[in-house]
Amino acid sequence: xxxxxxxxxxxxxxxxxxxxxxxxxxxxxxxxxxxxxxxxxxxxxxxxxxxxxxxxxxxxxxxxxxxxxxxxxxxxxxxxxxxxxxxxxxxxxxxxxxxxxxxxxxxxxxxxxxxxxxxxxxxxxxxxxxxxxxxxxxxxxxxxxxxxxxxxxxxxxxxxxxxxxxxxxxxxxxxxxxxxxxxxxxxxxxxxxxxxxxxxxxxxxxxxxxxxxxxxxxxxxxxxxxxxxxxxxxxxxxxxxxxxxxxxxxxxxxxxxxxxxxxxxxxxxxxxxxxxxxxxxxxxxxxxxxxxxxxxxxxxxxxxxxxxxxxxxxxxxxxxxxxxxxxxxxxxxxxxxxxxxxxxxxxxxxxxxxxxxxxxxxxxxxxxxxxxxxxxxxxxx
Numbered sequence: 001x002x003x004x005x006x007x008x009x010x011x012x013x014x015x016x017x018x019x020x021x022x023x024x025x026x027x028x029x030x031x032x033x034x035x036x037x038x039x040x041x042x043x044x045x046x047x048x049x050x051x052x053x054x055x056x057x058x059x060x061x062x063x064x065x066x067x068x069x070x071x072x073x074x075x076x077x078x079x080x081x082x083x084x085x086x087x088x089x090x091x092x093x094x095x096x097x098x099x100x101x102x103x104x105x106x107x108x109x110x111x112x113x114x115x116x117x118x119x120x121x122x123x124x125x126x127x128x129x130x131x132x133x134x135x136x137x138x139x140x141x142x143x144x145x146x147x148x149x150x151x152x153x154x155x156x157x158x159x160x161x162x163x164x165x166x167x168x169x170x171x172x173x174x175x176x177x178x179x180x181x182x183x184x185x186x187x188x189x190x191x192x193x194x195x196x197x198x199x200x201x202x203x204x205x206x207x208x209x210x211x212x213x214x215x216x217x218x219x220x221x222x223x224x225x226x227x228x229x230x231x232x233x234x235x236x237x238x239x240x241x242x243x244x245x246x247x248x249x250x251x252x253x254x255x256x257x258x259x260x261x262x263x264x265x266x267x268x269x270x271x272x273x274x275x276x277x278x279x280x281x282x283x284x285x286x287x288x289x290x291x292x293x294x295x296x297x298x299x300x301x302x303x304x305x306x307x308x309x310x311x312x313x314x315x316x317x318x319x320x321x322x323x324x325x326x327x328x329x330x331x332x333x334x335x336x337x338x339x340x341x342x343x344x345x346x347x348x349x350x351x352x353x354x355x356x357x358x359x360x361x362x363x364x365x366x367x368x369x370x371x372x373x374x375x376x377x378x379x380x381x
Contacts, residue, residue: 007235009053009173012046012225013248014241019043021255021279025262025272041207044096045218046225047248048103048162049169055104056170059111065353066108069346072311074101076345079314079335083256086327088318093156094147096252102147102159103166118174122183125167129215132161136209150209161210165218172226180227187219240284247287250339254290255283257332264325294340301341304348310334 022040058066077097078088085091094102110116116124132150139149148159172180194212198204204213235242244251258279267275300306317330338345 007237007242008229008232009050010245011232011235011239011241012229013050013245014239014243015225015229015245016043016046016050017244017248017251017255018280019046020251021283022276024256024259025275025279038205041205041214042218042221044157044162045165045221047096048100048165049172049222050245051100051104052107052166052169053173055107055166056111058104059108061108061350062353063109063112065350066105068353069349070101070105072307072345072349073342074098076307076311076314076338076342077101079331079338080252080256082314082318082331083253083260083328083335086318086324086331092146093154094158095156098147099157099159099162103163106163107166107170118171121167121171121174125164125171128164128167129161129210132164132210133212136160153209155208157208161215164215165222168219168222172223175226177227177230180223184220184223184227187216187223191216191220243284243287247291247339249342250287250290250336251283253332253335253339254286255279257328258282258286260328260332290336290340294337297337298341298344301337301344302348304352307345307348310337314338 019040020043022036023043024040074097077095077100080097081093081095082088084095085093136150139145139151141151145151146154146156146158150158150160172183175183191213194216195204198211198213203211205211205217206214210218262275262279270278314331314334317334318327321327
């Protein structure tokens with residue numbers, strides 16, 4: 001029996017999009033708006049947790065094309081990196097597409113070769129954060145470290161400690177609501193303990209180089225969300241959260257590009273709540289417009305050369321010009337094309353690893369059959 005589609009996952013991703021919008025809008029916050037921005041900083045938690053869950057359904061696929069797909073996904077995903085750091089060649093770091101590619105592939109391999117139980121995912125997730133907290137600062141520099149282990153005062157996602165959120169997302173998905181509720185309460189206790197033990201002169205909520213305070217607050221959100229969102233038995237397909245969640249990768253590009261435009265025209269003197277409402281509304285309209293345009297070009301993305309050209313453009317534009325605005329605009333357009341069609345990229349890459357027989361004709365070859373008959377006659381004589 002085919003498993004029913006779980007719309008609560010899209011709803012949670014849609015909620016993470018709202019949090020992203022609050023966190024990414026670069027305003028000077030104070031009072032209640034500052035509190036909302038702090039909550040917005042938790043946006044990656046639900047986005048990564050749900051991404052980890054969807055990866056477990058790919059574990060039956062062949063490993064080699066999966067590795068190829070997620071490698072290309074990470075490279076083309078540099079278009080998103082360029083929205084924040086346009087000069088990607090001088091500042092190569094790991095951002096959302098790269099951490100998703102690495103972590104999803106890691107969970108696929110775990111599922112395929114080890115099939116760990118749900119509590120193993122819980123132990124692995126917590127243990128990875130503990131290792132990060134104890135040992136990360138002691139790891140010496142090495143080439144590519146910025147993709148795997150945090151170093152210094154940085155603002156990008158690394159495999160350690162962020163893979164822990166993907167692992168814990170799988171645990172939460174496979175657990176009952178009561179278990180998630182208990183884990184949420186335990187995380188709240190951990191948050192209180194972390195607050196009590198953190199010196200007042202030390203920053204409590206450190207996002208990228210994940211502090212204990214941020215980790216436990218993340219778990220409160222993660223387990224509470226899985227308890228609450230899955231209480232709803234049936235979601236309306238017209239629910240805006242489902243739309244945002246279903247197209248959350250496109251939302252990444254659209255809302256960040258709109259924020260770039262706001263920054264360029266210095267429109268931040270407007271009331272913060274009006275800015276948030278405006279970014280959300282225009283993002284929604286813009287996403288629908290992009291999806292409508294994509295209907296007329298999506299067939300092109302069934303071809304390997306189109307993907308090769310897209311990847312080359314993404315890599316070459318930052319090397320060909322020093323114009324900040326041109327790089328961001330170009331990468332935003334190319335990234336939106338990627339976000340609309342990345343599922344087709346999977347099909348294209350998997351087709352490259354599929355051996356197609358030269359002939360599907362099941363009828364025996366006439367000439368070969370005649371030779372076989374003559375051979376039998378000669379043997380009889």
